[in-house]
């Protein structure tokens with residue numbers, strides 16, 4: 001029998017479910033029931049290799065999860081009496097080619113900033129620590145003495161015991177068969193032993209999570225795939241305390257197991273398993289290994305520790321693990337159903353992040369919002385179509401292999417492409433666009449010149465073959481006129497008698513003013529941190545147009561919908577109904593004047609205004625606004641007339657030197673102007689003031705807004721000690737991408753959240769969140785010596801609170 005009710009029902013007794021239950025109970029929410037269909041760990045957890053590694057991620061959230069997990073596993077036995085098997089024997093990551101060496105130097109600097117004790121060591125030192133490894137081709141090792149391994153079953157049992165000791169109920173042999181709902185929210189869980197009414201459900205069902213979600217109308221696009229390791233017979237001379245050795249260049253990792261070697265594999269092309277449906281009764285299961293497919297990878301990996309090919313094979317183990325479309329976990333409250341949380345899709349690092357994942361989810365539920373940046377893992381970043389079988393089967397082939405690739409900037413996903421296309425896609429192909437995937441859309445990144453194939457010749461950390469093409473697009477936007485297809489942006493029409501009132505209450509800025517005006521605003525939570533960054537255009541008293549970035553598509557929509565209450569206001573997603581072509585640059589006014597009868601003069605069509613205009617046979621919403629810092633206009637065109645309008649622009653554009661520009665140019669242009677990009681340089685942990693967006697907050701508007709009190713309190717508390725600053729390298733040579741550590745007088749004070757190359761400013765430019773024990777103001781910036789560490793070298797930098805490009809907005813006014 002199951003209890004009639006519980007506050008939270010956690011579904012799934014793998015490491016994630018156990019960790020969520022443990023952390024809820026730890027936070028005092030002890031009225032928790034964990035349901036496990038079979039026995040604890042019977043899904044994927046029982047057969048994990050148990051690597052416990054804190055090195056390797058350029059995400060602050062992931063690194064925090066890893067560090068917390070390791071610390072938790074180290075102390076859990078004292079609390080629960082059950083050991084976790086944590087053995088801090090060390091971990092070494094090998095770099096055997098220059099691209100990987102550069103990547104790991106970048107990662108090491110960032111990880112050190114996050115508190116990971118990582119050391120770059122020589123090939124000789126690798127040999128000393130792991131004498132059976134071949135090291136003749138090793139350029140360096142990255143060694144973390146405190147990392148190592150755990151026993152995944154023991155960790156899970158210890159977490160489950162800890163949860164139970166604090167009052168949680170754990171029920172094995174009890175499957176959830178459905179979720180009970182009312183008015184879009186969870187009210188209970190149906191199980192094989194009866195119904196449990198509850199306030200919250202957490203779906204931690206591992207590779208079953210997708211099909212369980214489907215029953216409740218929640219899309220969780222994860223897919224199981226084969227995952228391998230090989231265990232050898234005992235190996236003479238193999239030390240039990242040797243560190244774990246990982247060599248992504250050879251597809252393998254190595255550690256001691258029962259006197260023999262464990263050789264784990266991440267093959268570059270992998271195999272999805274059970275695309276239709278994971279069997280309900282698959283427990284403690286193994287899959288028949290595909291020797292033929294895996295042989296080349298195995299051979300390459302064995303060459304790193306040659307003795308592995310000489311001793312006998314005890315087991316070639318294959319088990320399923322879930323992977324997600326972008327290799328980030330699927331976490332958070334489902335947009336489809338209130339109080340339905342998900343924590344699944346762990347992409348082969350569920351053990352080493354499991355402790356932290358449970359803590360994040362538990363805090364999210366208890367506090368009502370997460371305390372770490374979740375923009376890259378939130379379930380609502382994903383789209384329902386990604387749950388389609390063909391999409392999953394196609395994308396999963398690429399996912400597991402991504403783990404061990406060198407993560408060069410600009411790498412485009414190769415699978416499941418062409419899923420979403422702008423109406424002018426074919427025209428951009430004809431213009432030699434190089435496309436990359438943007439939330440599933442094919443988006444033009446840059447354009448090759450006539451006669452040149454739009455292809456990346458060689459990925460690298462330096463200037464790639466398209467660097468010069470990008471540069472000329474950048475200059476065309478600054479000096480002439482460009483057209484940029486941004487049809488992937490999220491667009492909504494919000495209508496109704498109360499639309500203005502609701503939008504004004506959800507927005508930190510005043511958005512319900514004069515009709516025909518576009519307003520830049522943030523949507524905040526009650527804590528004053530940012531949920532969305534977008535524009536609201538008021539058409540008339542009961543009709544508004546909201547535009548947000550592609551990744552915020554479902555988040556912004558859900559956020560608004562959930563704030564509507566009983567108001568007479570309705571949100572319609574019109575993303576695919578309109579193409580978006582941006583015409584930007586000092587000559588944009590001339591070009592638009594040539595294709596339309598409308599007067600674009602500043603006096604009649606000023607900055608931040610919007611109106612419907614004629615272009616050829618089409619009626620187009622034209623908004624005078626810019627995201628790249630020049631005079632410019634955004635055109636929202638009914639999808640069926642997009643090609644027509646595009647043709648008119650291109651035809652007329654010849655006389656004005658119109659160039660096509662891609663997203664690379666957008667990023668360098670907007671970064672010079674220090675325009676923010678949600679999910680890249682600002683996120684849900686930043687207050688609107690820290691993000692430097694106080695100018696867009698109407699603190700005194702009548703009726704207030706969500707998050708107002710928190711913003712007012714932070715303002716009253718005095719000068720900020722944490723602020724986003726723009727960073728420009730003085731040396732024009734080095735490139736920044738993300739996560740480069742920023743120092744003031746030699747002391748690390750932050751890292752670059754995102755970066756690009758400022759062709760106008762003359763160097764790499766980025767935005768960094770700086771945290772200091774003192775006010776971060778102009779004198780703090782001016783009185784320090786600033787450097788940025790790029791791949792092990794520190795470069796002098798200029799830092800600024802105001803945009804380094806056109807701080808007075810003279811260019812935008814264009815008058």
Ligand SMILES: Cc1cc2nc3c(=O)[nH]c(=O)nc-3n(C[C@H](O)[C@H](O)[C@H](O)COP(=O)(O)OP(=O)(O)OC[C@H]3O[C@@H](n4cnc5c(N)ncnc54)[C@H](O)[C@@H]3O)c2cc1C
Nearest residue numbers: 012014016037043044045048049050051176206350351352
């Ligand atoms: C070969 C291999 C090696 C790995 N090595 C490592 C490693 O070294 N380090 C690392 O960090 N990670 C590793 N992983 C990944 C790690 O094992 C997973 O990320 C992790 O176990 C996922 O945990 P989970 O709780 O999400 O899923 P699971 O362990 O699968 O737990 C889900 C649970 O939900 C239960 N369930 C499903 N449906 C229902 C239902 N309807 N009702 C009730 N219960 C239900 C299942 O029975 C199952 O027990 C490895 C994976 C593989 C396959």
